[in-house]
Amino acid sequence: MADNGNIKFLKKDDLTKWLGGINDRTIVAPTMENGMVIYRPVIKLDSLDLELPRPKRAPKDFFFKETEKIFDFKDESTKSGSGAKYTQPPKPPEILILGVRPCDGRALAFQDRIFLEKNHGFVDPMYKQRREAAIVVAQACDRPERNCFCTSVGGDPSSPEGSDVLMTPTSDGYILEGTSDRGEKFLNGPDTSDLMTDATGDRLKERDRIHESNRQRVPRKVETGNIKEKLEGNFDNPYWMELGRQCLGCGICTFLCPSCHCFDIQDERTAEGGRRFRVWDTCQFLEYTQHAGGHNPRPEKGHRIRNRVYDKFKYTVDAFGMVSCVGCGRCSSLCPEAIDMVEILQNVGKMEEGSQ
Numbered sequence: 348m349a350d351n352g353n354i355k356f357l358k359k360d361d362l363t364k365w366l367g368g369i370n371d372r373t374i375v376a377p378t379m380e381n382g383m384v385i386y387r388p389v390i391k392l393d394s395l396d397l398e399l400p401r402p403k404r405a406p407k408d409f410f411f412k413e414t415e416k417i418f419d420f421k422d423e424s425t426k427s428g429s430g431a432k433y434t435q436p437p438k439p440p441e442i443l444i445l446g447v448r449p450c451d452g453r454a455l456a457f458q459d460r461i462f463l464e465k466n467h468g469f470v471d472p473m474y475k476q477r478r479e480a481a482i483v484v485a486q487a488c489d490r491p492e493r494n495c496f497c498t499s500v501g502g503d504p505s506s507p508e509g510s511d512v513l514m515t516p517t518s519d520g521y522i523l524e525g526t527s528d529r530g531e532k533f534l535n536g537p538d539t540s541d542l543m544t545d546a547t548g549d550r551l552k553e554r555d556r557i558h559e560s561n562r563q564r565v566p567r568k569v570e571t572g573n574i575k576e577k578l579e580g581n582f583d584n585p586y587w588m589e590l591g592r593q594c595l596g597c598g599i600c601t602f603l604c605p606s607c608h609c610f611d612i613q614d615e616r617t618a619e620g621g622r623r624f625r626v627w628d629t630c631q632f633l634e635y636t637q638h639a640g641g642h643n644p645r646p647e648k649g650h651r652i653r654n655r656v657y658d659k660f661k662y663t664v665d666a667f668g669m670v671s672c673v674g675c676g677r678c679s680s681l682c683p684e685a686i687d688m689v690e691i692l693q694n695v696g697k698m699e700e701g702s703q
C-alpha cells in the first residue's frame with residue numbers, strides 16, 4: 348500500500364478527463380448489458396457508471412480465459428519426414444480494469460499463486476502475459492450483495508490484495524492508492540499526475556471512515572476458524588451425500604467462482620493441422636475424475652460437492668496456507684438449488700470433530 352505521500356485524490360468531475368488521457372490501454376469497467384452487469388471495454392466514457400452493482404461474473408476471465416487457444420499447428424513435410432509448424436496467439440492487449448470488487452481482487456491474488464508460483468509447479472505463460480498487461484483498479488465496496496461474507500474468510504470490502512490501485516469513492520471524488528509497484532508507477536505516470544493532488548489529513552480520515560462503514564455493511568457472517576479441523580474429521584459424514592441429493596451437478600458454482608481455476612486441454616484436428624486450446628473445467632462434473640479404465644473416485648454428486656468445500660477450506664490451506672473462498676457469495680446467489688456456502692459452513696461448524 349502507498350504511504351501517505353503517494354495517495355492521490357481525483358475530483359469526481361475529473362474522472363473522465365483522467366481516463367480520457369489514458370491512450371495506451373483499453374479501459375474495461377462494469378457495464379449494463381441486456382439487464383446484466385458485466386465487465387466490458389468502455390466505448391464512451393460519458394456512459395461510465397461506477398455505481399453499478401458488482402458484475403455477475405468475476406473479472407477472472409480477463410486473465411484465465413474460459414476458452415483460450417494455446418497454439419495452432421499446420422502439418423508440414425520435412426526432409427526427415429512429417430512434422431508440424433506451430434503458431435502461438437498474439438500477445439494480449441494492455442488493459443485498465445476498473446471497478447473490481449476487493450473480493451475478486453483477492454481471488455486474483457490466489458490465482459497468482461496457482462499460476463505464477465514456480466515452487467508449486469509451473470509458471471503459466473498465458474496467465475502471466477495477461478496479468479502483466481493489466482492494471483487492476485479495485486473499488487472499495489460500499490454496496491455488498493445479499494450473500495457476501497468476505498470478512499468471515501479473512502477478506503475486507505476495501506482490501507487492496509491482488510489489485511494495483513485501490514480506489515475509494517468519497518463525497519466529492521476518489522482516493523487512489525497504488526497497491527503494487529505497477530500501480531504506483533501508473534498513478535505517478537504522465538497520464539495521471541496533472542489531475543491529481545496528494546490526499547492528506549481530512550481526506551484520509553474520510554477514507555478510513557468509509558472503509559470502516561464498508562466493513563459494517565457486509566451482510567453475512569460465519570465462524571470459519573475451526574472449519575479445516577472439522578473437515579478433517581468428517582470426510583465420510585453422511586451430510587455430504589444429503590447435500591449431493593440436492594445438487595444438480597450443473598457446475599455454475601465453480602464457473603462463477605472467482606478463485607476456481609481448473610481447466611482441461613483439448614485438441615481440434617482439421618485436414619491441414621489443428622489447434623490446441625484450454626477450457627474451464629469443474630470438479631462438479633462426473634467426467635472430471637473419470638479414469639481411462641472406467642473407475643471414478645467421485646462417482647456421486649455428494650463426493651463432488653464435498654470436494655468443492657474441501658478444496659476451498661482445507662486443500663488450498665494445506666498447499667498455499669490460505670482459504671481460497673473469498674466470500675463473494677456468488678455460488679450461493681446463483682445456484683439453481685439455492686445451495687448456500689454460508690449454511691454449509693454453519694453445518695460443518697456444528698459437526699463433531701472426528702465424527703464420521
Ligand code: SF4
Nearest residue numbers: 594595597598600682
Ligand atoms: S450450482 Fe448448485 S446445483 Fe449446480 S453444481 Fe453447484 S451446488 Fe450443485
Ligand code: SF4
Nearest residue numbers: 604672673675676678
Ligand atoms: S466458493 Fe462461493 S463464496 Fe467462495 S469465492 Fe467461490 S463463489 Fe465466492
